Amino acid sequence: MTKNRLSNVRVAIVEDDESARRSLARLLRAAGMQPTAYASAEDFRADVRQPRFACLLLDVQLLGMSGLDLQRQLAVEGVTTPVLFITAHDDPQARAQAMAGGCVGFFRKTDAGSELLDAIRRVV
Amino acid sequence: MNWITIAWPMVASACLTLGLIELRIGLTQPPRAARLLFALSAFAVAGISGLELALTRADNLADWWPLMRWLDIAVGLMMVSLTAFIWVYFGTGSKWLALAVPGLYAVGLAFDYLPGSGMTYQQITGFRTVETFGGVTFNLAEGVPNPWNVFPYLAVLALIVFVVDASARLWRRGGRWRAAVVGGSIVLFFLVGGGQAALIETGAVQMPYLISWAYLVILVAMASELHADVLAAAQLASRLQDSEMVLQQLRSQLAHASRVSLMGQLASALAHELNQPLGAILRNAEAAELFLAQDPPDLDELRAILLDIRQDDRRASDVIERLRTLLKRRSLAPCALSVGDLLTTVAALTRGDAAARQTRLEIAAAPGLPLVMGDAVHLQQVLLNLVLNAMDAVGHLPAERRQVRVGAQRPDERAVEVSVSDGGHGIAPDQLGQLFEPFFTTKPHGMGIGLAISRTIIEAHGGRIWAENNGSDGATFRFTLPLVEESPAP
Numbered sequence: 043m044t045k046n047r048l049s050n051v052r053v054a055i056v057e058d059d060e061s062a063r064r065s066l067a068r069l070l071r072a073a074g075m076q077p078t079a080y081a082s083a084e085d086f087r088a089d090v091r092q093p094r095f096a097c098l099l100l101d102v103q104l105l106g107m108s109g110l111d112l113q114r115q116l117a118v119e120g121v122t123t124p125v126l127f128i129t130a131h132d133d134p135q136a137r138a139q140a141m142a143g144g145c146v147g148f149f150r151k152t153d154a155g156s157e158l159l160d161a162i163r164r165v166v
Numbered sequence: 167m168n169w170i171t172i173a174w175p176m177v178a179s180a181c182l183t184l185g186l187i188e189l190r191i192g193l194t195q196p197p198r199a200a201r202l203l204f205a206l207s208a209f210a211v212a213g214i215s216g217l218e219l220a221l222t223r224a225d226n227l228a229d230w231w232p233l234m235r236w237l238d239i240a241v242g243l244m245m246v247s248l249t250a251f252i253w254v255y256f257g258t259g260s261k262w263l264a265l266a267v268p269g270l271y272a273v274g275l276a277f278d279y280l281p282g283s284g285m286t287y288q289q290i291t292g293f294r295t296v297e298t299f300g301g302v303t304f305n306l307a308e309g310v311p312n313p314w315n316v317f318p319y320l321a322v323l324a325l326i327v328f329v330v331d332a333s334a335r336l337w338r339r340g341g342r343w344r345a346a347v348v349g350g351s352i353v354l355f356f357l358v359g360g361g362q363a364a365l366i367e368t369g370a371v372q373m374p375y376l377i378s379w380a381y382l383v384i385l386v387a388m389a390s391e392l393h394a395d396v397l398a399a400a401q402l403a404s405r406l407q408d409s410e411m412v413l414q415q416l417r418s419q420l421a422h423a424s425r426v427s428l429m430g431q432l433a434s435a436l437a438h439e440l441n442q443p444l445g446a447i448l449r450n451a452e453a454a455e456l457f458l459a460q461d462p463p464d465l466d467e468l469r470a471i472l473l474d475i476r477q478d479d480r481r482a483s484d485v486i487e488r489l490r491t492l493l494k495r496r497s498l499a500p501c502a503l504s505v506g507d508l509l510t511t512v513a514a515l516t517r518g519d520a521a522a523r524q525t526r527l528e529i530a531a532a533p534g535l536p537l538v539m540g541d542a543v544h545l546q547q548v549l550l551n552l553v554l555n556a557m558d559a560v561g562h563l564p565a566e567r568r569q570v571r572v573g574a575q576r577p578d579e580r581a582v583e584v585s586v587s588d589g590g591h592g593i594a595p596d597q598l599g600q601l602f603e604p605f606f607t608t609k610p611h612g613m614g615i616g617l618a619i620s621r622t623i624i625e626a627h628g629g630r631i632w633a634e635n636n637g638s639d640g641a642t643f644r645f646t647l648p649l650v651e652e653s654p655a656p
Contacts, residue, residue: 058521059442059446061442061443061446061474061477061478061481062442062445062446062449064446064474065445065446065447065448065449065450065453065474065478066449068449068450068453068467068470068471069449069450069452069453069456071453072452072453072454072456072457072467073456103438103521103522103524104521105521105526106526106566108524108565111565130438130441130442130445130518131434131435131437131438131441131518131521131522133522150441150445151441151442151444151445151446151448151449152441152444152445152448154448154452155448155449155452155453156452
């Protein structure tokens, strides 16, 4: 029944580590969501045919434009899609900056996936 | 078996050997003059020995005379070279006594070339065959000693007084051992040798000349002293080698300490490197639980998950293994290695740090590079150091311009060159030469150790390391490594 409620929830994942990207997408799929994965913020920006996402999962540290940069840019453009951050390196400064930018969640990659899924469910 | 024909050549060859050894050493090693004079006196004694043997065979005046003249010349040469040796080797002595030896002997020798006379004999009356130990026979000249010719004896006396005086002076100066061994043996055996010759010439004893035997003992005493110097030099060399080894150990410890400190700088980045695969494993396991709860479970998805978990597990253990290798203390052990692999490992170690600092790290090795001779861990240390420095150099730039390029190319037939370029401020021209000096640093909290150790490591590999400013902005650090075929392990 959870699956039915979430089956049309589209989530964007921006994550440069291939294995992390694949596993996260898999978890969302297993939870019944429809993830679209991007390897960089630039790829995400370049995808002109992207659907309307219910929320964005951004890695903080990305090669090139960082997740925080992307969040800032989207805010400037008036995009209001909720943003959740994931990071392999819990840096208090980055966390503070992400919170200040209005993110709805900040998770370490080693945090439980259920917490991440709950956070997504709360915003959709 | 005639032992005389064996014993004398043995003395001669012993003298020749001693002389040749000292000649060989004396051509390159100090004290050169003393060694060459020693060689000269040893050759003279070898000559004396040969002439003594020939004299035991002579049974007529025509054979005997030239031999006796040559013997007198050889004895003179030996006495003069011995005097000069003492003068040079002891570094002291009476100049007048030293000059008296050749002077007096030359006057005595002149009698050999005066008509109707000789240095030792006025006249030879005949030859006798004498039997000695073991039934061996030899010839002995009989004649009237020359009563006027006291000069050779005066020369011997001058030499003995000179040596006693020089030994006493050396003794007072503290060179007691040398004075006693060299000076003492010369005096003692000159008395023995000279005395025996005098006894033969006055007809008191009937035996071959034993001058060369006595002098052989002197030569051995002199050589043992000269060789003590060589041995002392060898000991010094071995002590130097020992301290060189200690230095090497200290260097290796310092390099290790610096590696540990490098690891400290990389620690948070390495935590990031470990968190990536650990996080992926966690997500996969969670996804698997959800897939298993479905009916029917998606077995293909589950298989893919298990495969990914396995790969991530290996990735995490690789990170730990790299860390462990770098932290292990070990000395330089070069073997054939690929520069491409070196760059890949360093890329893996610094990727996390580069991501945290939002620095783009471009790593590209030219294709088909030959293998180089090197120690992977030590070279990783050098490269890590250069990459971390380069990232520091671009740290103040806006994120989009923070770029570090690591490359490897082959500038010539003999080496592979690795370069690390940054787009920072570059290096002040007056600091380019000092960068690799120990404790030189341009960083506020730098120790000035990293580049100095890098240079030590690269030079131990037979390579070169240097820095240059780029044309537009930033600096490039380069080092070379010799190819496998060119240079075997140093």
